[in-house]
Amino acid sequence: MPVRKSVLALGFGALAIGTAFAAPEIDPQGVDTSSSTTPAVADRALAIGKALLPAEKLVIDSSSIQGGVLLGQVQGDLSSLMLNGEPVKVADDGRFMVAFNRDAESSALVTAEFASGTRQNQLISIAKRKWVIQRVNLPRRKRTASASWLSRRTPELEAIAAARAMDTGSEGWRQEFTWPARGRISGMFGNQRIYAGTPGGYHTGIDIAAPTGTPIVAPADGVVTLAAAKPFSLEGNLLMLDHGMGLNSAFLHLSKIAVKEGDTVRKGQYIGNIGTTGSSTGPHLHWSMKWGAARLDPILLTGPMG
Numbered sequence: 001m002p003v004r005k006s007v008l009a010l011g012f013g014a015l016a017i018g019t020a021f022a023a024p025e026i027d028p029q030g031v032d033t034s035s036s037t038t039p040a041v042a043d044r045a046l047a048i049g050k051a052l053l054p055a056e057k058l059v060i061d062s063s064s065i066q067g068g069v070l071l072g073q074v075q076g077d078l079s080s081l082m083l084n085g086e087p088v089k090v091a092d093d094g095r096f097m098v099a100f101n102r103d104a105e106s107s108a109l110v111t112a113e114f115a116s117g118t119r120q121n122q123l124i125s126i127a128k129r130k131w132v133i134q135r136v137n138l139p140r141r142k143r144t145a146s147a148s149w150l151s152r153r154t155p156e157l158e159a160i161a162a163a164r165a166m167d168t169g170s171e172g173w174r175q176e177f178t179w180p181a182r183g184r185i186s187g188m189f190g191n192q193r194i195y196a197g198t199p200g201g202y203h204t205g206i207d208i209a210a211p212t213g214t215p216i217v218a219p220a221d222g223v224v225t226l227a228a229a230k231p232f233s234l235e236g237n238l239l240m241l242d243h244g245m246g247l248n249s250a251f252l253h254l255s256k257i258a259v260k261e262g263d264t265v266r267k268g269q270y271i272g273n274i275g276t277t278g279s280s281t282g283p284h285l286h287w288s289m290k291w292g293a294a295r296l297d298p299i300l301l302t303g304p305m306g
């Protein structure tokens, strides 16, 4: 399978993002057709046939980007798969996902340890992004952590954390993602304001501005893990989907949520409508994605809106 390359022309200049959501393949003969393993091994396997195929194999691209995702595959009797020493889930067919936080270091190590005691490593270089930094010559406005604010906010944060911790077994993580709504991109992932020298939080998702009521669809298969019964103080009407393997989406500021917790949704299925509930200055969808603790850039899973 050819590796999908995408070039995103962003507002701040063209940024070439390769291998954003590449899925290397081990074909049924066990011959790795991706470019990330030693050509000599694949050639030899092709030339000699099945008898000498390597029984244990780790296949994943050797490069990614901050906020990006890689799909990989292992074959053989695996005892553990690690990303930088932390365990990574692997599906029954040997497929897995790793992803890299907005502020990920310049390299990461994937290690497959097999029951035979052998170990295979793949070093992944992670390209740095140039985030749009806006300097504001004003002190950062501080939200007062009053008792009444905390008593409202704490259960909201707990509900979000509980939703993110759910593993529903969804297979959406395997899919190429589609845009949940179309409109003007009014805020890029990762942008950050610096207030009189003090960095504020960065923008954790992508903003799609469109009129209130614009339908939102599931960007991939998922299971609804949170459908706010009443607007959250910042997120407004919040909807969250689990795509499996630790990958999840959050959709903020909705005018309407059209699904309920526990529902299984299919890619492209209507799930709600754009709004401006919660902390929002106009109708838009804020779509954020996480893989475990890593915050991801949704555009790296969808490709450009086109």
Ligand SMILES: [Zn+2]
Pocket: 187, 203, 204, 205, 206, 207, 285, 286, 287
């Ligand atoms: Zn936003």
